[in-house]
Amino acid sequence: MLTEDGKHLYVSYDEYHNLIEKLALTIHQSGWQFDTILCLARGGMRPGDILSRIFDKPLAIMSTSSYRADAGTVQGNLDIARFITTPKGEIAGKVLLVDDLADSGKTLNAVIHQLRNNYQPITELRSAVIWTKGVSTFQPDYSVEQLPTNPWIHQPFESYDNLNPTQLMEKWKI
Numbered sequence: 001m002l003t004e005d006g007k008h009l010y011v012s013y014d015e016y017h018n019l020i021e022k023l024a025l026t027i028h029q030s031g032w033q034f035d036t037i038l039c040l041a042r043g044g045m046r047p048g049d050i051l052s053r054i055f056d057k058p059l060a061i062m063s064t065s066s067y068r069a070d071a072g073t074v075q076g077n078l079d080i081a082r083f084i085t086t087p088k089g090e091i092a093g094k095v096l097l098v099d100d101l102a103d104s105g106k107t108l109n110a111v112i113h114q115l116r117n118n119y120q121p122i123t124e125l126r127s128a129v130i131w132t133k134g135v136s137t138f139q140p141d142y143s144v145e146q147l148p149t150n151p152w153i154h155q156p157f158e159s160y161d162n163l164n165p166t167q168l169m170e171k172w173k174i
Contacts, residue, residue, distance in 0.1 A: 006149030092121030105138030
């Protein structure tokens, strides 16, 4: 649900999963065939996992991080892992790069630059996200929702950002 001022988008689990399914349909309807899904951890892990299951393709993971301050609300320096975890030894062929959103575009631009320069076995690379913000300098190949007002997206699992084991023990009376 987008707030009236357009500054916040609140997404339920059902909405989140429906959007991933719509993303899968958008990719499928394009007719593009790919060999591997490469998700960007953390935001792309959930969509990447679901797309991997729907398309029955191996899931590779590349860790990136930039939103660490203030419970993940402030973007800092971008860190990109030097290695990709993949079940097939080395990532190669046609690769679908998956993240949750194209926010500023900084992460996706940097990752694609790194992949094109350092992973020669990748023959074709396309990108897929759930949301693309209007301020993004990156335009993915596949996206479900365009967000011209650039809202802060409140994803359903973010409640875990402020939850620790002691609080869980209290919740479950352990």
